[in-house]
Amino acid sequence: MPAIDLDRLAELARIELTAEHAAAFRADLERVLALVDRLQAVDTSGVEPMSHPLDLPQRLREDAVTEPDQRDVLLALAPAAENGLYLVPKVIE
Amino acid sequence: MNRTDWETVIGLEIHAQLTTRSKIFSGASTAFGAEPNRQACAIDVALPGTLPVLNRGAVERAIRLGLAIEAEIAQRSVFARKNYFYPDLPKGYQISQYELPVVKNGAITVQVGEGEAAYEKTVRITRAHLEEDAGKSLHEDFHGMTGIDLNRAGTPLLEIVSEPDMRSAEEAVAYARALHALVRWIGVCDGNMQEGSFRIDANVSVRPKGETRLGTRREIKNLNSFRFLQQAIDYEVRWQIETLEEGGAVQQATVLFDPERGETRVMRTKEDAHDYRYFPDPDLLPLVIDRAWIEEVRASLPELPQALRRRLVEEHGLTPYDANLLTASKELADYYLTAVAAVDPVLAKPCANWILGELAARLNRSGIEIGESPVRPAHIAALARRVQDGTISHAGAKKVFEALWAGAGEDVDAIIQAQGLKQVSDESALEALVEAAIAANPKSVEEFRAGKEKALNALVGQVMKASRGAANPQRVTELLRRKLTA
Numbered sequence: 001m002p003a004i005d006l007d008r009l010a011e012l013a014r015i016e017l018t019a020e021h022a023a024a025f026r027a028d029l030e031r032v033l034a035l036v037d038r039l040q041a042v043d044t045s046g047v048e049p050m051s052h053p054l055d056l057p058q059r060l061r062e063d064a065v066t067e068p069d070q071r072d073v074l075l076a077l078a079p080a081a082e083n084g085l086y087l088v089p090k091v092i093e
Numbered sequence: 094m095n096r097t098d099w100e101t102v103i104g105l106e107i108h109a110q111l112t113t114r115s116k117i118f119s120g121a122s123t124a125f126g127a128e129p130n131r132q133a134c135a136i137d138v139a140l141p142g143t144l145p146v147l148n149r150g151a152v153e154r155a156i157r158l159g160l161a162i163e164a165e166i167a168q169r170s171v172f173a174r175k176n177y178f179y180p181d182l183p184k185g186y187q188i189s190q191y192e193l194p195v196v197k198n199g200a201i202t203v204q205v206g207e208g209e210a211a212y213e214k215t216v217r218i219t220r221a222h223l224e225e226d227a228g229k230s231l232h233e234d235f236h237g238m239t240g241i242d243l244n245r246a247g248t249p250l251l252e253i254v255s256e257p258d259m260r261s262a263e264e265a266v267a268y269a270r271a272l273h274a275l276v277r278w279i280g281v282c283d284g285n286m287q288e289g290s291f292r293i294d295a296n297v298s299v300r301p302k303g304e305t306r307l308g309t310r311r312e313i314k315n316l317n318s319f320r321f322l323q324q325a326i327d328y329e330v331r332w333q334i335e336t337l338e339e340g341g342a343v344q345q346a347t348v349l350f351d352p353e354r355g356e357t358r359v360m361r362t363k364e365d366a367h368d369y370r371y372f373p374d375p376d377l378l379p380l381v382i383d384r385a386w387i388e389e390v391r392a393s394l395p396e397l398p399q400a401l402r403r404r405l406v407e408e409h410g411l412t413p414y415d416a417n418l419l420t421a422s423k424e425l426a427d428y429y430l431t432a433v434a435a436v437d438p439v440l441a442k443p444c445a446n447w448i449l450g451e452l453a454a455r456l457n458r459s460g461i462e463i464g465e466s467p468v469r470p471a472h473i474a475a476l477a478r479r480v481q482d483g484t485i486s487h488a489g490a491k492k493v494f495e496a497l498w499a500g501a502g503e504d505v506d507a508i509i510q511a512q513g514l515k516q517v518s519d520e521s522a523l524e525a526l527v528e529a530a531i532a533a534n535p536k537s538v539e540e541f542r543a544g545k546e547k548a549l550n551a552l553v554g555q556v557m558k559a560s561r562g563a564a565n566p567q568r569v570t571e572l573l574r575r576k577l578t579a
Contacts (some may be wrong), residue, residue, distance in 0.1 A: 012368055014178050051171040051193075051373040057381035063113045063150025066120030067134035074138055075130065084129040085231065085240035086138075088180040 004029050097338070098302040101330050102310075103265045103295060104257035107272060108250045109282040110226065110290040111154045117225050117249035118145030118188065125288055133228070133243035139183035144376050147172075151249040152380065154281035155195045155223050156390045158251060161279050161397055162218050164199025166387050172223075172377040175369045180241050181228035189252075191371040194222035195380065202399060203271040204417040205264050211414055216268045217256040224250050251281070257296065257307065262326035266319050269293055270421075271398075273319075278398055278423045286317050293322055297329045299337070308333070309343040313350055313357055325350035329357050401426060409433065409441035418449055424463050432470035436478055443477040451494055468497045475505035483565060489514035516565040523556075523564060527572045530555040541577055549573060 006026055010017045017025065071084060080087035116123055119136035136143040159166045173191035199218040204211055228243035253272065259265045273291055276282035284291050293316040298308035313329060316322045328350075333343050348357040396404075398420040405416035419429045425448075432444045452468060455461075472494075480490045489509070496508045509515055517523055530552050531538055537555075540548035549570065556569045 008368075012176075012370070052375065052378050054378060056378050058147050058378040060149040060152065061120070061146045063115055063148050064120065065115045065122045067115075067122075067136075069131045070134060071128075071130045074133070074135065074140075077140075080238065082235055083240070084131075085235070085242055086130070086180075087235050087238040088241055090232075090237055090239050091180055091230065 004033070099299045099330075099334050099337075100302045100304070101260055101262075101326075102257045102298050102300065102307055103259040103262075103326060105255045105259070105265060105269060106294040106296070107253045107255075107269065108226075108292045108294075109158075109253060109276050109284075111151050111249040111251055111281055112283055113148055113150040113154070113249055115148060115150075116247035117148050117151045117223065119247055121247065123248050125285075127244055129240075129242040130244060133246060137183075137228075137243050137247040139185075145188060145374075147377065147380065148249060151223055152195070152382065153390060154249075155221065155251055156382065156387060157279050157281050157394065158221055158253070158276065159196035159199065160387070160391050160394060161275055162196075162199030162201050162221075164196045164218060164221070166382055167193060167195050167197065167380075168382055169193065170195040170222075170380045170382075172374045172380070173371045174374045175224075175371055177367055177369060179227065179230075180239060181230045181243070181246065183228070183243065183246065187225060187227065188374055188377070189224035189371075190222035193379075194220040195382070196221035201268070201271055201275065203264075203267045204402075204413060205267040207414055214259075214264055214267065216258045216264075219254045219256050221251050221253040224252060226250050257298075257310075262323045262330070265295060265326055266323050269322055270319060274398060274421055279394060289317065292317055295322060295326055295329075297326055297333070298343070299330060299333045309345050311343065311345065311357070312347045314347055314360065316350060321350055321352055324352070324355055325357055328355060332357070395423070398426070405441075409438070409445075411442060411445055415445050415449060419445060422463075428463050428466075428470050432473040432477075435471055435474035437481075440474070440477040440481060443480065444473055447473045447476060447494075451491065455498055467500055468494065472497050472505060479505060479509065483516060485509055485514050486516055486565065489516065489562075513561070513563065515563060517560050517563045523568055523572055526556050526559050526564060527569065527576060530559065531573075531576060538577060549577075 004026060006017065006022055006029075009029075010022075075081040075084070075086065078086045111117075113123060115121060116137065119134050121134040121137055122132045124132065136145060156166055170190055171193040172188050174186040175189045175191070176186045178185055196218075197220045199221070200215055201218065202213055202215045205214050206212060226245050226248040228241055228246035231240035231242060233240070255268065259268060273284050273286075276291070277284040282290055286292075295313045295316060296310045297313060298310035300306065300308040311329060311333070313325045316325055329348070336343055345363040347360045349360050350357050402413070402416040402420050405411045405419060406413055409416075411419070418425075420426050429445060429448055432448065433441050436444065452463075452466065452473070455468075456463060456466060476490050476493060479485050479493075480487055485493065492512060492514055493505055493508050496502065496512065497505070502508050502511070517526075534552060534555060537548045537551045541552070552573050553566060553569050556573070557564055557566060
């Protein structure tokens with residue numbers, strides 16, 4: 001079973017873990033990985049990988065503009081907006 | 094110790110924005126230049142409960158590109174979530190394709206270099222997959238906050254990934270240019286690089302000549318011009334070779350090119366590389382493309398640049414270099430073909446010369462697109478015809494071209510008439526002029542007879558002057574020579 005890098009996972013998921021939470025998560029994840037190990041043991045050669053439980057093809061829509069401008073309605077849902085823009089805490093990569 | 098000879102290895106990832114009216118997973122408009130967030134609907138801003146529905150037009154364009162690069166079109170392909178957090182990506186993931194892309198195993202053959210040194214290069218294309226674009230972050234200050242415009246979010250992209258087949262910046266530029274011409278040719282992308290419709294990432298590494306393993310690569314992100322592509326690769330290759338020759342090692346990294354300083358700088362290293370945790374998107378079923386659809390798309394494709402290039406060389410007798418220039422865009426190729434259709438096939442070469450010479454220079458200088466050129470294909474055809482049948486000299490034809498460019502008229506023959514450019518080729522008229530020149534210039538005649546070839550030019554000049562430029566200089570020369578040596 002691979003080692004669990006909990007800090008890295010928390011970082012990827014953008015969640016902050018307390019020490020208490022971390023212990024609980026680690027136990028949960030170890031159980032998940034144990035389950036994956038059991039699945040890995042099954043011989044799946046000759047089984048086509050399933051990408052979706054429904055055995056149907058994707059429906060397609062015609063290329064047409066059908067959505068009206070609803071900017072004002074949508075902007076009103078945001079915590080902060082100005083000049084037609086959504087505002088978020090400053091990000092600079 | 095011998096200096097190592099280095100080999101450059103380049104692969105390109107190109108994002109082509111598709112020319113659909115609506116977005117890849119929603120019915121919002123993709124038109125450029127709208128006010129912020131006017132074209133970002135509930136799906137694009139990722140409101141809970143919304144679901145993506147795939148745009149047939151985006152798939153159709155992926156098939157077009159796939160056929161144009163002689164690739165396999167996957168009968169079944171799958172959309173996956175590429176997970177990362179950034180405020181201009183409201184879902185927290187980008188819908189893309191990962192293990193099963195819609196297009197794989199294609200190739201294009203491109204011309205590299207000019208003249209004697211020109212050669213053909215085939216670049217394999219590993220895959221092309223459909224995905225959605227992100228929105229835009231505006232970092233100017235909004236009370237210490239960042240502004241987000243989601244108009245671009247959900248715009249359909251085709252990411253076209255090449256094999257690391259290119260061995261120089263020139264080859265990379267030739268490939269990128271050819272692909273740029275191709276996507277516009279088949280109408281899947283408008284190719285507008287200023288607006289970000291065609292963006293290039295270059296993976297660059299170096300290795301000692303003869304080595305078969307690849308060196309460690311660095312990825313130059315988001316190049317939006319061919320000039321920057323060339324400059325960025327040149328800089329990157331120099332930097333990597335210097336680093337290795339000084340005993341250092343190249344670390345895998347993503348870098349940005351700074352056009353002002355002409356250098357690349359590290360954006361992130363392998364240690365903080367993203368872990369995208371791809372998995373199939375449960376909101377989308379597998380994309381199934383049947384044979385009939387592929388054949389329907391195939392039937393709608395125009396003659397492709399590569400096939401046309403071959404035809405121009407084999408049937409029109411043009412050089413591969415000229416054929417390559419004429420197929421740089423569909424508009425230019427159509428212009429040439431329209432001109433040539435109006436004339437005898439032997440005039441293909443003169444037509445090509447007019448278009449690639451005089452016309453290209455004028456268009457370039459005045460910043461006019463070929464579609465708006467005041468000189469039309471029919472004019473080029475008429476010019477070539479009138480030079481060939483001796484009605485006008487090449488110099489005269491240039492004057493007619495100027496007149497056409499200035500909008501002085503539509504009819505080439507009328508312009509020739511009005512400007513008195515018609516060459517005098519009539520034997521008796523020429524003979525009279527030639528005899529007059531001989532009589533009036535005994536000194537030149539004597540010199541020529543004494544073996545001074547140059548003296549003939551002076552006589553030709555006299556005849557041309559007397560005819561006010563209307564005499565056919567070739568005929569005048571012949572006639573003078575005949576009379577003086579008789």
